Amino acid sequence: xxxxxxxxxxxxxxxxxxxxxxxxxxxxxxxxxxxxxxxxxxxxxxxxxxxxxxxxxxxxxxxxxxxxxxxxxxxxxxxxxxxxxxxxxxxxxxxxxxxxxxxxxxxxxxxxxxxxxxxxxxxxxxxxxxxxxxxxxxxxxxxxxxxxxxxxxxxxxxxxxxxxxxxxxxxxxxxxxxxxxxxxxxxxxxxxxxxxxxxxxxxxxxxxxxxxxxxxxxxxxxxxxxxxxxxxxxxxxxxxxxxxxxxxxxxxxxxxxxxxxxxxxxxxxxxxxx
Amino acid sequence: xxxxxxxxxxxxxxxxxxxxxxxxxxxxxxxxxxxxxxxxxxxxxxxxxxxxxxxxxxxxxxxxxxxxxxxxxxxxxxxxxxxxxxxxxxxxxxxxxxxxxxxxxxxxxxxxxxxxxxxxxxxxxxxxxxxxxxxxxxxxxxxxxxxxxxxxxxxxxxxxxxxxxxxxxxxxxxxxxxxxxxxxxxxxxxxxxxxxxxxxxxxxxxxxxxxxxxxxxxxxxxxxxxxxxxxxxxxxxxxxxxxxxxxxxxxxxxxxxxxxxxxxxxxxxxxxxxxxxxxxxxxxxxxxxxxxxxxxxxxxxxxxxxxxxxxxxxxxxxxxxxxxxxxxxxxxxxxxxxxxxxxxxxxxxxxxxxxxxxxxxxxxxxxxxxxxxxxxxxxxxxxxxxxxxxxxxxxxxxxxxxxxxxxxxxxxxxxxxxxxxxxxxxxxxxxxxxxxxxxxxxxxxxxxxxxx
Numbered sequence: 001x002x003x004x005x006x007x008x009x010x011x012x013x014x015x016x017x018x019x020x021x022x023x024x025x026x027x028x029x030x031x032x033x034x035x036x037x038x039x040x041x042x043x044x045x046x047x048x049x050x051x052x053x054x055x056x057x058x059x060x061x062x063x064x065x066x067x068x069x070x071x072x073x074x075x076x077x078x079x080x081x082x083x084x085x086x087x088x089x090x091x092x093x094x095x096x097x098x099x100x101x102x103x104x105x106x107x108x109x110x111x112x113x114x115x116x117x118x119x120x121x122x123x124x125x126x127x128x129x130x131x132x133x134x135x136x137x138x139x140x141x142x143x144x145x146x147x148x149x150x151x152x153x154x155x156x157x158x159x160x161x162x163x164x165x166x167x168x169x170x171x172x173x174x175x176x177x178x179x180x181x182x183x184x185x186x187x188x189x190x191x192x193x194x195x196x197x198x199x200x201x202x203x204x205x206x207x208x209x210x211x212x213x214x215x216x217x218x219x220x221x222x223x224x225x226x227x228x229x230x231x232x233x234x235x236x237x238x239x240x241x242x243x244x245x246x247x248x249x250x251x252x253x254x255x256x257x258x259x260x261x262x263x264x265x266x267x268x269x270x271x272x273x274x
Numbered sequence: 275x276x277x278x279x280x281x282x283x284x285x286x287x288x289x290x291x292x293x294x295x296x297x298x299x300x301x302x303x304x305x306x307x308x309x310x311x312x313x314x315x316x317x318x319x320x321x322x323x324x325x326x327x328x329x330x331x332x333x334x335x336x337x338x339x340x341x342x343x344x345x346x347x348x349x350x351x352x353x354x355x356x357x358x359x360x361x362x363x364x365x366x367x368x369x370x371x372x373x374x375x376x377x378x379x380x381x382x383x384x385x386x387x388x389x390x391x392x393x394x395x396x397x398x399x400x401x402x403x404x405x406x407x408x409x410x411x412x413x414x415x416x417x418x419x420x421x422x423x424x425x426x427x428x429x430x431x432x433x434x435x436x437x438x439x440x441x442x443x444x445x446x447x448x449x450x451x452x453x454x455x456x457x458x459x460x461x462x463x464x465x466x467x468x469x470x471x472x473x474x475x476x477x478x479x480x481x482x483x484x485x486x487x488x489x490x491x492x493x494x495x496x497x498x499x500x501x502x503x504x505x506x507x508x509x510x511x512x513x514x515x516x517x518x519x520x521x522x523x524x525x526x527x528x529x530x531x532x533x534x535x536x537x538x539x540x541x542x543x544x545x546x547x548x549x550x551x552x553x554x555x556x557x558x559x560x561x562x563x564x565x566x567x568x569x570x571x572x573x574x575x576x577x578x579x580x581x582x583x584x585x586x587x588x589x590x591x592x593x594x595x596x597x598x599x600x601x602x603x604x605x606x607x608x609x610x611x612x613x614x615x616x617x618x619x620x621x622x623x624x625x626x627x628x629x630x631x632x633x634x635x636x637x638x639x640x641x642x643x644x645x646x647x648x649x650x651x652x653x654x655x656x657x658x659x660x661x662x663x664x665x666x667x668x669x670x671x672x673x674x675x676x677x678x679x680x681x682x683x684x685x686x687x688x689x690x691x692x693x694x695x696x697x698x699x700x701x702x703x704x705x706x707x708x709x710x711x712x713x714x715x716x717x718x719x720x721x722x723x724x725x726x
Contacts, residue, residue, distance in 0.1 A: 037583055040558035061336060120372075124380035212369055213376050216328075216362050231365040232335025234573045235554060240336070 032058075032242035039238050051239055058244035062226030063218065071222040072251070074136060075204040078143045079197045082151050085144065086196065087189065090155030091181050095167070105156070111149035116209065127214050134217040142214075143204045151196040158192035159185055194259045205252055223248050324358045325625050327632060328384040330374060331615065334365035338576070339649035346641055350632050357628055378403070383618045385629040388439075393517045393691045395431050395438055405617040406436030410630050417634050420657035424682050428612050432518070439614030442637050444654035445572035446594070446676040447498055447609040454589040455566045459483055464593045468506075468534075471596040475543045478566050487565035488544040489556035490707050493700035496535070498569050498609065500703050501686055502595035504531045505607040510683040517689030523720040524713075532703065532712035539707055549707040561586070569595070571611045572672050575650040579666040592672050607681035612654065652676075690723075698722040 031039045032054055034047040058064070093105055123142065132138035162185065170180050186193075208224045215221050227248065230241035333343040347359050362384065364370035377383055383403055389395060398404045411418035411426070418426075421441065429439035451464050456474070459481035465471040478485040490496045504513065508527060515521040521528060538544070545551055545559060560568040561577065561584040568574075577583050578590045597605040615633050635641065642653035647664040652673060687695035702715040710718075 036554065037558055037561060040555045041562060057336075120376050121379040124376045124382075128380050128382050208369070209372065212364075212373055216360050228364065228366055228369060229334070230336060231369075232337055232340065233332040233365045233367075235335075235557070236365070237336050238554070 028242050028245055031238060032246050033239070035239050036235075036237065039242075054239040054243040055247070057237075057240040058230075058247060061229050061240060062223070062244045063221070063229075064223065064226060064244070064247060066219060067221055067223040067226040068251075070136070070220055071205055071224070074140055074143070074222055075201045077136075077140045078147070078204040079200050081140065081144045082147055082196060082200055083193055086148055086151035086155050087186060087193065088181070089148075089152050090159050090189075091185050093152070094156045094159035095185075108149045108152045111146075112153070116146060120209075120213070123210075124213055133214055134220055136215075136220055139210055139214055140204075142210055143200070143207065147196075147200045147203060151200065154196050155189060155192050158189055162188050198256060198259050201255060202252055324356055325628055326358050326360055327386070327625070327629055328360045329363055330370070330377065330384040330387045331363040332365060332367075332370060332388060332613070334363040337649065339645060339651040342641070342644050342649060342651075343636070345644075346636050347632075350635055354628060359632075383620060385618050385621060385625070386615050386633060387618070388614055388616055390696065391685075391688045391690070391693070392429065392431055393689045394693045396433065396691060399431060399434050399438060402619040404438045405619045405621065405626075405630075406438065407440055407617065408436040410634075411437060414634060417638060420639050420655045421637070422654035422656055425612050425654035428682070428684075429614055432514075439616045440633055440637055441612050441654045442615050443611055443613040443652065444676070445611050445652040446592070446672055446679065447502075447569070447571040447611055448592055448594045448672075448675060449567050449569055449596075450560070450574070450578060450590055450592050451567045452560065452563055452565075452586050452589050453591055454586060455483060455563050459566065461566075464591070465596050466593075467596050468598045472541065474566075475538070475541050479542055484545045484559060484565035485543045485567060486538070487556040487560040487568040488548055489551035489553045490544070490549045490704045491551055492553035492556075493697075493704050495553055495556065495569070496703045496707070497685060497696075497700040499538070500531065500535050500699075501609045501683075502569060503534045504528075504686050505609060505681065505683060506595060506597045506604050507531050507534065507601055509604045509607045510681040513683055513686040514689045516686065517691065519723075523716045523723070529712050529716045532706065532715050535703060536706045536712050544707075549704060572650070572652050572669070573611075575666065575669050575672060579650070579668050590668060592668060592675060594675060604681070606679055607683075608676075608679040610676060610679060610682045610684065612682075612684050692723055692726055694722060695719075 027043055030044065030046065033050040033052065034054075035051060038045075038047055089108070093101060127133055127138060130138075166184050166188070167180050170184055175183065205222075206224060207222075208228070211222050211225050212228070215225065227241065227244055230236050230238075230244065329347075331343075333340050343363075344361070347361060351357055351359055362373065364373060374387060374389070377387075389398065389404075395404060407429075411421075422444065425441035425444050426437060428441065429437050431438050449464070453464075456462075456464065456478075459478050461474050461477055465474045475485040486499075488495050488499065508531065512521060512528070516523065516528070523529075539548075545556070545565065556565070556568060557570070557574065557577065559565040563584075563586050579587050581587045584590070594606070594608055615636060617629055617633060621629055637653065637655070639655055639657050639659075642655045642658045643660060645651040645653050646658060646660050646669070650665060650669045652669075683689075685696070685699075687699050692698075699719055702710070702718040705718070706712060706715050
């Protein structure tokens with residue numbers, strides 16, 4: 001009897017949570033086939049007539065063909081650079097004892113405390129000074145800089161938990177530091193790497209602020225800026241905007257589903273050993 | 275693992291060769307970056323010799339008026355092949371503010387931009403960031419004489435000579451009402467006075483109709499309501515006196531204006547849960563006939579006259595906000611929308627020449643005619659020849675009403691030199707919908723000034 005009650009409570013809780021998460025997605029999906037009046041009149045009702053052209057408008061207005069490629073390029077480059085730099089730093093910080101180890105760790109941790117908005121003006125000034133506006137690599141480097149502290153923290157924590165006997169065996173076999181990093185630490189850290197990859201991919205994919213400030217060339221804009229095309233000063237066309245959101249969400253969703261297991265594993269491993 | 279890394283490297287290489295190519299092929303600098311203009315023109319190949327004109331306005335989105343704006347930009351580019359236009363306009367307010375603030379702070383002001391307010395322009399003027407349009411007006415009388423004088427004068431900043439903005443949008447912000455809904459509820463004519471308005475609210479509530487559609491989550495709606503009451507109770511000079519500190523928000527007569535807002539709220543003049551409703555929902559309530567009145571401006575005329583958006587397209591009319599019987603002298607002191615284009619004060623030579631020409635083109639009689647006929651968007655010009663059958667009756671009503679204003683002002687905070695007053699005043703007014711008293715709201719607003 002008690003077991004059954006517990007089960008019912010658990011299921012009720014899960015149903016409420018599922019509704020809380022599915023609700024906004026359902027609203028977005030339904031709204032993508034409606035006009036403004038229908039959206040605000042009956043947010044969760046079926047449309048009287050499905051406006052499939054919202055998707056066509058979304059594709060054209062948001063210039064999605066180009067913006068999609070730009071967003072993928074920016075996000076992929078960001079995580080590649082992050083994996084390379086953060087894993088190297090994490091390897092050194094987790095495996096070597098030297099005088100400034102703690103100070104360097106602290107230095108990277110401090111980076112997490114800096115709010116993005118507080119450095120907008122200096123970053124804008126630097127971008128202007130070095131003529132880096134409309135330069136995707138500059139944008140990618142900004143993302144990498146902001147994501148490094150979190151990534152280093154996750155990877156360092158994870159690498160500290162890897163059994164040292166593997167490295168000792170490799171040393172006996174004649175492996176150097178780079179070989180240990182490349183053949184042992186990196187493959188062993190795949191769960192943590194997957195975690196930082198998905199977090200930072202989503203971060204780069206969703207970021208609006210930096211491309212808004214530093215990219216004004218239509219050929220280089222990411223998808224997040226395309227969504228802004230639907231916002232007017234006094235009201236927006238929400239139907240095409242919702243259609244654009246549905247299209248935009250597809251890629252991160254697929255990537256998340258692909259990496260889901262690894263991400264959860266990485267998070268759990270980091271949490272326990274931290 | 276090695277396979278994943280190899281795959282990522284390969285992807286990076288492929289994308290480097292494709293996406294990065296855009297920048298490399300066409301130059302790297304800010305001004306010569308090979309941009310395709312945001313207006314959608316063909317990409318430019320010899321941008322090294324081209325003059326870049328950057329715009330940061332609020333003309334963004336998918337409306338007809340934005341399309342006309344983009345068309346004018348394209349026409350200008352076609353006329354001047356040595357110019358490349360970069361339109362960075364943002365409809366979203368926070369995106370616009372972020373971009374403008376960063377541009378100002380990093381010294382990369384756009385050629386054409388917009389700042390809300392008038393009295394707060396003094397710092398920009400002193401730093402030479404906004405061009406005085408006076409000499410341009412004088413040198414181009416065929417263009418400037420067609421601009422409405424009242425709207426031009428709005429950008430004469432107190433304490434400075436000259437004109438620091440070219441008006442590009444105008445029109446009465448008043449009450450749009452659904453005549454059929456009012457009649458069905460037993461109200462024969464639109465309430466012209468405050469007493470009649472309160473009577474109408476009681477009648478409409480009895481008929482289970484929302485009297486005034488107002489979504490205070492979009493705080494400007496509550497702000498516009500207070501502006502209306504303020505100008506009808508104290509006149510527009512009182513708003514200027516607040517800006518020059520001759521008056522205080524805590525003065526009894528100013529507190530009264532806030533109390534009238536609160537009185538309407540307490541009478542259930544607005545939809546249930548108004549503090550959590552956005553402007554889109556309020557407009558939808560009005561379009562569906564669930565609300566009898568809405569306080570808004572000419573930018574919604576297109577919606578109100580579109581039979582696909584509302585079955586009441588023939589029943590919607592406009593009127594001025596009801597006046598107070600004891601203050602007939604302020605009956606025609608009205609809130610109007612006036613939005614500007616401002617030109618950077620840093621420009622020189624050919625760039626300055628082209629930028630001012632573009633502003634003139636964007637605010638020309640031809641553009642104004644297109645805006646009126648195709649988008650029902652009112653530009654403050656008195657030399658527009660609009661064909662009678664090309665605009666709606668509602669548009670004509672609003673235009674005629676706007677012409678009867680004896681005192682014109684936009685928002686009360688426009689006259690205040692403190693830049694944060696837009697948010698402060700609107701938030702404090704909305705605060706009265708969630709429990710604050712008018713006195714508390716007045717004190718909050720005054721503190722913003724006193725603490726500067």
